[in-house]
Amino acid sequence: MSQDATPDCCKVGRTITSYDLFDFNAELQRRRTTGSSLRGLAEFTNTRVVERALEEASVDLIGDPADIYETLTADEIRPSQRKGLESKLRQQDVDVEQLRSDFVSHQTIKTHLNECLEIDTSRASTVDFERERGTIEWSQARCEKVITQSIDRLQQANELQTGSLHITQTVRVTCADCNRTYKLNDLLEEQTCDCYDRARLGNNTD
Numbered sequence: 001m002s003q004d005a006t007p008d009c010c011k012v013g014r015t016i017t018s019y020d021l022f023d024f025n026a027e028l029q030r031r032r033t034t035g036s037s038l039r040g041l042a043e044f045t046n047t048r049v050v051e052r053a054l055e056e057a058s059v060d061l062i063g064d065p066a067d068i069y070e071t072l073t074a075d076e077i078r079p080s081q082r083k084g085l086e087s088k089l090r091q092q093d094v095d096v097e098q099l100r101s102d103f104v105s106h107q108t109i110k111t112h113l114n115e116c117l118e119i120d121t122s123r124a125s126t127v128d129f130e131r132e133r134g135t136i137e138w139s140q141a142r143c144e145k146v147i148t149q150s151i152d153r154l155q156q157a158n159e160l161q162t163g164s165l166h167i168t169q170t171v172r173v174t175c176a177d178c179n180r181t182y183k184l185n186d187l188l189e190e191q192t193c194d195c196y197d198r199a200r201l202g203n204n205t206d
């Protein structure tokens with residue numbers, strides 16, 4: 001296993017060092033080999049960071065590290081819920097700003113794997129993933145525009161009486177096999193559902 005990365009190779013290396021994440025490069029490599037996506041690895045890393053920060057602050061358990069990480073970062077979390085958690089953490093002497101700035105992105109993980117651990121994360125594919133993603137984004141933007149125009153007409157005709165409205169639509173997809181529902185954007189990032197968590201994509205690591 002490549003464990004040759006220096007402690008300060010990049011942000012991931014510094015995180016491993018400062019949070020004292022034991023044997024973490026080997027763990028990243030193992031997870032990558034068994035099919036974890038880059039996004040999955042970033043979440044795994046950040047959850048470990050949260051866990052360690054809670055341990056260091058000797059916090060009486062105020063929640064599952066994965067839940068805490070999600071509440072701090074996920075788009076769909078209500079601001080009031082996030083603020084509530086943040087002030088709870090601060091009361092327990094957790095430096096929330098520091099914690100947040102230590103989180104790594106999936107792009108940072110990719111660079112760490114590619115450049116520090118020399119693990120190839122490219123994927124051979126016959127379709128152009130980015131082009132398909134572009135088509136999906138285009139059609140979503142188009143759809144939001146059409147909905148917005150209709151809503152505007154309804155407002156002008158006084159058929160809708162509201163403050164100014166901002167339309168966002170979230171496309172959800174459900175796998176009929178594992179029965180899990182994903183936001184389309186998440187699925188495109190993750191590229192696997194629960195059925196394929198530990199297999200298929202991204203096996204060309206070495």
Ligand SMILES: [Zn+2]
Nearest residue numbers: 009010112116
């Ligand atoms: Zn690195």
Ligand SMILES: [Zn+2]
Nearest residue numbers: 175178193195
């Ligand atoms: Zn599935």
